[in-house]
Amino acid sequence: MRKNLILILIIIMGTILIGCWSRRELDTIAIISAMGIDKSEEEGKLSVAFQIIKPSELQGAIPSGAGSASSKGVWVLTSTGYTIIDAARNATMQSDRKLFFPQNKIVVIGEELAREGITPLIDFLNRDPEPRRTSWLLIAKGKAHDIISAKHEQVNIPAEAIENMIKSSSATSMAVQVNINEFLKNLASPTSDPIACRIEMIQDHQNKNQKMRLTGASVFRKDKLVGFLDEHETRGLNWILGKVVSGIILVKSPKDENEDVALEIIRASSKIIPEISDDQIKITIEIKEEGNLAEQLPDIDLTNTKTFKELEQRKAQVIKNEVQSVLEKAQKEWGADIFGFGDAVHRKYPKEWKTLQTKWRDVFPTINVEIKVDARLRDTGLSSAPVKGR
């Protein structure tokens, strides 16, 4: 009897006295969907833009096509501070709610800031329990604030649009998909250098509005941004990394050099094979690709073995050029091992690696890289002959 009463008392006290110490009602939090970090005009300070969702504006919003979408769905709050968390806490001076990071999907860092090194920025995202490491990491060509405050025609929350753009970039394979976790992984590796997504505002010719566009990838050396890859160079990078999922390769028609033929990539894979002979490292990149004939503009029948072979060769050449161009930049110009060559060597030659590791940065630009492309054309789609007008 007494025991029971004491037990009940303990349970009641245990629940009630603890209190609701970490309770926060939904109307007391400011849900952040994206954040952008730039250098502040004040010396040594950061300027952070938070894209905060306004649920009241989204109430009953039907995601119907363009036009109904307004910029009202979010509120961009800019705050400055010496670190990110400093800026975030400073932001509460302007916001009626406490910033809530876990639903944040997009982290954009301005180009200028990224060139100075982003380790101090990433630390907060890695250390604090609130932000997720699955957020996409993008480097803005220009200012991050412009990206955060940009509208999108289709959705009320622009961060959603950026996320979907990154996710669907596999349709072209001309962008990279890097989240903070992956970036940290490459950053921690002794030899590999990290990459991040690249985003910029481009001019829309029709209505003079600016709009967001993924335009390739950004390349780091250690934690410092060294340069950007354009879209074809990015696909070259993806060829090496084996991350090409789909996309279109344009080649000149073998029968008419002025006309283009579009070839669709169905599947692709790659192999990085390192070889050490006489202290000279040679790396062979084997790329296998299969594709379909997706679109042809001239009404010339291409469906015969000979032209197919010709198309395959031309396709292989395009792939080779793309790979070559990225190698040129990353290896020769920047000396950034974004391909994971170091890891490949490490795996195959663990003994030699011990000596190579310390001087890998010097060795990397001198590596002899051979590219082997095996491109196949499988199918012609639903029609075998081209569409012909009489």
Add this chain to the structure above:
Amino acid sequence: MLKWFKKLHRHFISSKLKQKLEHKTSEKTPNPLSSNLQENLTKIKEVFSNASDIVFRQFEIGSHTRIKAFIVYVDGLVNEEFVQMNLMKSLMIDMHISEVDDELNQKNTLNIIHQRILTLTEVSEVNDFQEVVEHVLSGDTALFLEGFATALIVNLRGWETRNVTPPDTEVVVRGPREGFTETLRTSTSLLRRKIKNPNLKFEKMKIGKQTQTDVVIAYIKGIADEKIVEEVKRRLSKIDADAILESGYIEQYIEDSPLSFLPTVGNSEKPDIVAAKMLEGRVAILTDGTPFVLTVPYLFIEAFQTSEDYYSRPFYASIVRLLRFTAYFVSVFAPALYVALTTYHQEMLPPTMLISIAAAREGTPFPAFVEAMVMGIIYEILKEAGIRLPRPVGQAVSIVGALVIGESAVSAGLIGAPMVIVVSLTAISSYVVASISDTVSIMRLTYVLLAAFLGLFGIMIGAAFFLTHMVSLRSFGVPYLAPIAPIVSEDLKDVFLRPHLWKMHKRPKLFTQNDLVRQEPDLMPNPMKNNTNNK
């Protein structure tokens, strides 16, 4: 503080002891009948004084030897026509014209009447006064004769009864519609008609000092565990209550854990369900005056098994059973999870969902916990009002409830729409497992409270606590969560899924160890094979 507890405890024990002492003094003392008719009459009139429904009829038997006699019965409990035609007529007219009349003398009257005159089937001789009174009160007719200290008790019962109708609870789509009635004999006959087997035993008891209610313990000898039957009898005989007005009284006196909010005694209104449970080795307790029959032992899992599972084909029955488990968890946890997720763990919701919920919660005055509590309590009030009110008014209540709570509260911005959805989902789900829906209400509100204080941790703590409690429960010696905990692998097949009938060739091991085999192990119907055998 502790001293105060000690004092309370001592007081409690001493009062218990007093009760025990009082109990011993109230033993029955024998009170034999007198051989003097007049003495019996005055005595019985004294007992039944101021009872206007008691009928006395004095008369004489025999033409040569006249013997004084009288009958006593309760008006309304006997069939008056039968009393006239079968008792009075045979004693006062038929006897005179038969040759027995000549043999009649002072000594053999009782014997002759019992053996040769009365054409009735249920006649017995009783010597004890108290016993006679009990018989008369239960509807029997007592016949007293001059010179005999014995009364003849004749069963001429007949009173207004309800027909066998489909019960309002436990409605089925497929299966027998009949339900037990308030009359004990009708109920036993319904069971006897299901199980035509001499091993079906009906042991009778009288419980309740004032009400003297008839109670029948029903079981199938050879299948039911003797120990459980003995235990049921022991517990029933220990009941010293004033009144047994419904089987619920008995349930509360014999259950294993009266302090638990979970029921450890089952009940049913349907003979087919009770028969099925008895065939698995359970013991049924039928109470006069109520259609609800108790079945013991009662396990948690029984709430999820319905009779229709076995009447319909196993495939859909299995899906429905899984649905029932889902619905149970929804009805217990949904509001608590909603409160925990929206006030502590916003990061666990998908972003779009979080935004929708946040949009709906925007501008509502109360925190999610208060909303959940208020809505939960309002729902309980609506439910209670809906049951008790007369039908025309009940409709008005449900309209007001649906409109005011469902529509207006949301559009007025008092309560968020998601909470209304959660509460209505919970309410609907709780009726999927109807037999334990009242315990679900208790658990639901407790979990909401815990979630409000500690979020998901609170729910986990609560779940661990409840689970420990459930595991510790026993129903007549059988673990409450069996066959899940402890695992009884043979019985586990009929828990989450409903196997083919020909696969369940053994009775559940939990209730009985003897006569486990129901049927041949492999009775899968195979028409093709049978055809070739015939040729």
